[in-house]
Amino acid sequence: MRNMFKSLAAGLAAVFLAAPAFALPxxxxxxxxxxxxxxxxxxxxxxxxxxLGVTFELFENGASVGPAALNNDYTSSFALFNLVxxxxxxxxxxxxxxxxxxAGPVGSLxxxxxxxxxxxRxxxxxxxxxxxxxxSGNGGSAFQTVSFSATGIARLDVFQSQDNYAYAIDNLTFDAGNTAAVPLPATAPLFAGALLMLGAARRKSRRKA
Known part of the structure; x- marks a missing residue:
């Protein structure tokens, strides 16, 4: 009985440890x-x-032209611009x-x-x-929120509306790691029920002894 109880307890712990971690904002x-x-x-x-899980790169006519740039000339705080x-x-x-x-699939972008x-775009x-x-994001210098419903995003491409037009990105947020809701492992209730029954059986056998 004692060995069976230990085996079930170890199995339940393994089920929960094997479950994916929650996403990190x-x-x-x-x-x-x-x-x-x-x-x-x-x-x-x-x-x-x-x-923090993200890198940035600029492209012109399909070829890489290196990093993006931070600037606050047009904005009240630093923002990421498509400046070469x-x-x-x-x-x-x-x-x-x-x-x-x-660095890995993200959600809540x-x-x-x-x-x-x-x-x-x-x-x-x-x-x-x-x-x-x-x-798509509207033209104009006022910041507007852009939110994606998709999960599992590995890459985001931001296209200017016309050649040489500027745009800015600020307050970038995303959930890193597992992007889907983490369900309770299907076998967990079975293990938990078995542990409860074994616990009750152990207490009953001790009272008889």
Whole structure:
């Protein structure tokens, strides 16, 4: 009886330990770097936030042109712009596409967006490159919230509306790790019920003894 009780207890512990972990929320406001330090205008941003699970890269005409940049000339706080490295906000040297690559699948992806021009397009992809969801952001300098319902997002591509138009991203948030609700393991109730019955049987046998 004692050995059976121990075996069932060990089995129940294994079931719960094998269950996936809950998602961890991440928020990036671009006002500081994870390793310390304060951003300044036109500072390159590519792997500075890799420890939080995301990197950034710009593309022009389909080719990589390096990191994005932080700037606060057009905004009240630092935001991520599609500025090509080594240029300023007034140089009109702005990339076609800003790519965010996540270290693992994410969910609850949202951010603030401001655009100078027409609509900005956002495309979310999974790890296999399958398009999951497409959204658009209005033109205009006022920040608006963009939120994705898709989970399992591995990459986000942000497209400018017209050549050389600027856009900004701020307050980037996402859930890292497991992006789906974590269910109770199906076998857990069976193990729990067996443990309760064995416990009652042990108490009854002790009273008889």
């Amino acid at each position: 991440v928020t990036i406001d671009f006002e500081s770097f994870p390793g310390g330090g304060v951003p300044h205008n036109n500072v390159d941003v590519d792997t500075q936030y890799a420890s 490295s080594g240029t300023t906000i007034s140089d009109a040297n702005r990339a076609d596409l800003l790519r965010m690559t996540f 949202s951010f603030l967006h401001a655009g100078w021009g027409d609509y900005t 956002f495309e979310a992809y999974d790890q296999s490159g399958t398009l999951l969801e497409t959204l």
